[in-house]
Amino acid sequence: MGFRWSLAGAAVLVFVASGAALAAGPATVIVGATVFDGTGAAPRVASVVLRDGRIVEVGAKVKTPPGAIVIDAKGKALLPGFFDLHTHWTPGGKPNTAPQIASAYVAAGVTTINDFHQPPEAYEPRRRWLSTLTTPHVNFTARMSTPGGHGADWGDVATTKWVNTPEAARAEVRALLPYKPDAIKAFADGWRYGSAPDNTSMDLWTLSALVEEAHKNDIKVLTHTVTVERGKVAARAKVDVIAHSLQDREVDGEVVDLMKANGATYAPTLAVYEPVKPGQAEPDRSDPRVQQSFRKFGYALHNVKVLHDAGVPIAVGTDAGMPGTPHGAATLREMELLVQAGLTPTQALMAGTANSAKVMGELADRGTIEAGKRADLVLVDGAPWANIADIRKTDRVFIDGQLAFGPGAKVSAGNAQSAMPAIKVKALIDDFERPDGRTQLDTLRLDDMDGGHDRTVQVSQIVPRAAGGRALLMTARMATKEAPSAGMILPLSRGSVEPVDARSYSGVRFEVRGDGGAYSLSVNTLSGRWGKTVTVGDQWTTVQVPFAELEPTVGRGGEGGAWSGADLVGVGFSGGRKAGQKLWLEVDNVTFY
Numbered sequence: 001m002g003f004r005w006s007l008a009g010a011a012v013l014v015f016v017a018s019g020a021a022l023a024a025g026p027a028t029v030i031v032g033a034t035v036f037d038g039t040g041a042a043p044r045v046a047s048v049v050l051r052d053g054r055i056v057e058v059g060a061k062v063k064t065p066p067g068a069i070v071i072d073a074k075g076k077a078l079l080p081g082f083f084d085l086h087t088h089w090t091p092g093g094k095p096n097t098a099p100q101i102a103s104a105y106v107a108a109g110v111t112t113i114n115d116f117h118q119p120p121e122a123y124e125p126r127r128r129w130l131s132t133l134t135t136p137h138v139n140f141t142a143r144m145s146t147p148g149g150h151g152a153d154w155g156d157v158a159t160t161k162w163v164n165t166p167e168a169a170r171a172e173v174r175a176l177l178p179y180k181p182d183a184i185k186a187f188a189d190g191w192r193y194g195s196a197p198d199n200t201s202m203d204l205w206t207l208s209a210l211v212e213e214a215h216k217n218d219i220k221v222l223t224h225t226v227t228v229e230r231g232k233v234a235a236r237a238k239v240d241v242i243a244h245s246l247q248d249r250e251v252d253g254e255v256v257d258l259m260k261a262n263g264a265t266y267a268p269t270l271a272v273y274e275p276v277k278p279g280q281a282e283p284d285r286s287d288p289r290v291q292q293s294f295r296k297f298g299y300a301l302h303n304v305k306v307l308h309d310a311g312v313p314i315a316v317g318t319d320a321g322m323p324g325t326p327h328g329a330a331t332l333r334e335m336e337l338l339v340q341a342g343l344t345p346t347q348a349l350m351a352g353t354a355n356s357a358k359v360m361g362e363l364a365d366r367g368t369i370e371a372g373k374r375a376d377l378v379l380v381d382g383a384p385w386a387n388i389a390d391i392r393k394t395d396r397v398f399i400d401g402q403l404a405f406g407p408g409a410k411v412s413a414g415n416a417q418s419a420m421p422a423i424k425v426k427a428l429i430d431d432f433e434r435p436d437g438r439t440q441l442d443t444l445r446l447d448d449m450d451g452g453h454d455r456t457v458q459v460s461q462i463v464p465r466a467a468g469g470r471a472l473l474m475t476a477r478m479a480t481k482e483a484p485s486a487g488m489i490l491p492l493s494r495g496s497v498e499p500v501d502a503r504s505y506s507g508v509r510f511e512v513r514g515d516g517g518a519y520s521l522s523v524n525t526l527s528g529r530w531g532k533t534v535t536v537g538d539q540w541t542t543v544q545v546p547f548a549e550l551e552p553t554v555g556r557g558g559e560g561g562a563w564s565g566a567d568l569v570g571v572g573f574s575g576g577r578k579a580g581q582k583l584w585l586e587v588d589n590v591t592f593y
Helices: 098-107 120-130 166-179 204-216 228-236 253-261 288-309 329-340 345-359 388-392
Strands: 005-007 028-035 044-051 054-059 069-072 076-080 082-087 110-115 137-145 183-186 220-224 241-243 265-267 377-381 394-399 402-405 428-430 457-464 470-477 486-491 507-514 518-525 528-535 541-546 568-575 582-592
Touching (some): 028 377, 082 329, 082 345, 098 120, 098 402, 120 137, 120 166, 137 166, 166 204, 183 204, 204 220, 204 228, 228 241, 228 253, 253 288, 265 288, 265 345, 288 329, 329 388, 345 388, 377 388, 470 486, 486 582, 507 518, 507 568, 528 541, 568 582
Parallel strands (some): 028 069, 082 110, 110 137, 137 183, 183 220, 220 241, 241 265
Antiparallel strands (some): 005 069, 044 054, 377 394, 394 402, 428 582, 470 582, 486 568, 507 541, 507 582, 518 568
16 A cells, blocks of 8 residues: 655655754644554554654544654554664675665665664764764674784774773773764674684683673673673673674573573674575585584574573674674664574664663664653565565665655665765874873874784874984784784864865975884775885984875775875885894874875
């Protein structure tokens, strides 16, 4: 059945991005839908009144307010917007840019997500960016790991906090508070699925201190946990969500009892582990790695059902952004996989709505269709509580009571772009004189050493110069691996979110000295990484590199697209030596010229 819109008076429907303030406007009444309200009640035919971003009334005999927009939804199902607890808005995902990721979620009826990908420095600019887009609500989740743990094997300490004692965990939680994280993800399990050497894991005392300090500040904690024994540690530490599947074996009574006793919710991210994802070709079943993936997935499906039947709350998370796990579609697939695991469609829908909202402390605001709640809703064809596949038949999506998807939706123009608008940049990038340790562009410097299980040991610090002033000194001992490297990045905007326009400049100039080996100047852009090799000795010298002499580089930053000069995000210095050797480099007065 199609929609029938009627508008009394001269009211105009205007979409307001979910992060923006909502102006008073006419009510919207969704008439005659079969409402799955997420409270546990049976679906029922009712009408729902929305005004100023909230649900005003739900019932079979609702009166239409004067001037209201009326939507005839007879024969359709109305559900709370879906909530995905575990996503990564990464450039390696599908889609891979924030506006397009937002659009994919909205089109799937996903109205709230947790993003695990962004470093804390990126929260403020990304919140500003999201406020201009048609987007689901986004909770930013900070990352903590152990030295040598998952998440610390590719990020520096400003990107993923490294902790291995209770004291360090408490201190790093407090250090995150100025960024206002919505949650913390602890990489508590270093198991590499039997396909690589294990990373380090977080012990009970450290994880417990992290959780206690986070809860003291009203911050939820989710863990990366993939084994039964580490699941016991996470449960004893009283984490809010055990994310990922316990998949090394079938769960035992001890882990079930611990999760129930300590209030853990389980978000199994089945979508990322599915051995043959939708649209993929059938793999070679004789391959041992393929056999292992099916075996682990079997444990994952079994364990979801056992935990659910024992009374452990199940929520929806996907790890979307990882290979084969597309944004938006994966959330819907996750609910289908919960049904495949043995949950009923109703139980799967509860996992993707009220349960996810509840564990994040947001059930008073969203996750069910009740008066006073945020009007985040999805209207679909069919009856997904009978046939879970009907969740794919998205017809209309409302976020904060405004039509965000479907015919007649007013989508932000920013959703057609791939990046924030470029901003102007000052010539002086950094002279290393600010007492707060930030660049002259008010950005946080980043270490950029190689990644992996064994990483180059690097220390970057500000040191005095004999001639006066200060400089940045980088020292490193190379890891024992092929092509080890050390480096540092000077972001050109906070979190490297807003690109800068450097077309009024000709290149980069800096003062430098080092151990006499080769180094690389890199200019990172949204279209890739560009670089030039320089060789300097132990005497200070001024180096000037025109943009025209930069060449696209492969690996760790992309293959390099076309140079525009209008999408720069960082300037970096790096160097590599043979395994076990040491390197040092001093840099000062980095400027555009």
